[in-house]
Amino acid sequence: MLMVVSILLLVQTAIFFFDIPLPLNEQARAIALQTNGKILQGGTCDISGTYQFCIVRYNVDGSIDSTFGTNGYFIYQVPGTTSNTLGRSIVIQSDGKILLGGTCDNKFCIVRIQ
Numbered sequence: 001m002l003m004v005v006s007i008l009l010l011v012q013t014a015i016f017f018f019d020i021p022l023p024l025n026e027q028a029r030a031i032a033l034q035t036n037g038k039i040l041q042g043g044t045c046d047i048s049g050t051y052q053f054c055i056v057r058y059n060v061d062g063s064i065d066s067t068f069g070t071n072g073y074f075i076y077q078v079p080g081t082t083s084n085t086l087g088r089s090i091v092i093q094s095d096g097k098i099l100l101g102g103t104c105d106n107k108f109c110i111v112r113i114q
Contacts, residue, residue, distance in 0.1 A: 026054065029102075030090040038065055042090040042100050045075055052077045053087040053100050053111055076111055078104045085109070 029043035037060040045054035054075045057068035064072035078085050081104040088102035093112075101110045 029088045032090040032092050034092055040090050043087045050083040052085050055100060074113060078109055081105045
């Protein structure tokens, strides 16, 4: 019973709802935890009908980390693609660089940032 109570308390303190402060629709598909405790959430952002890779980084307290990308978010349209850039997974490499993988015009693609 003590184990269940601990898990419930952890879940209750880790629920956050945010919206990227831009006129777009976001679809989160992946989450990763950096060694410094910051949280990456990645997926797709629809900006005027163009789907692009996007990542938001949160501080340990759940607030958006404004030091990451532009005011806490990173949005990227892969060069040479049209409107179908869909982020599906995040991996943090041992050197701290971030990989966001998914599909670009229905083909596999990966972006490496930082």
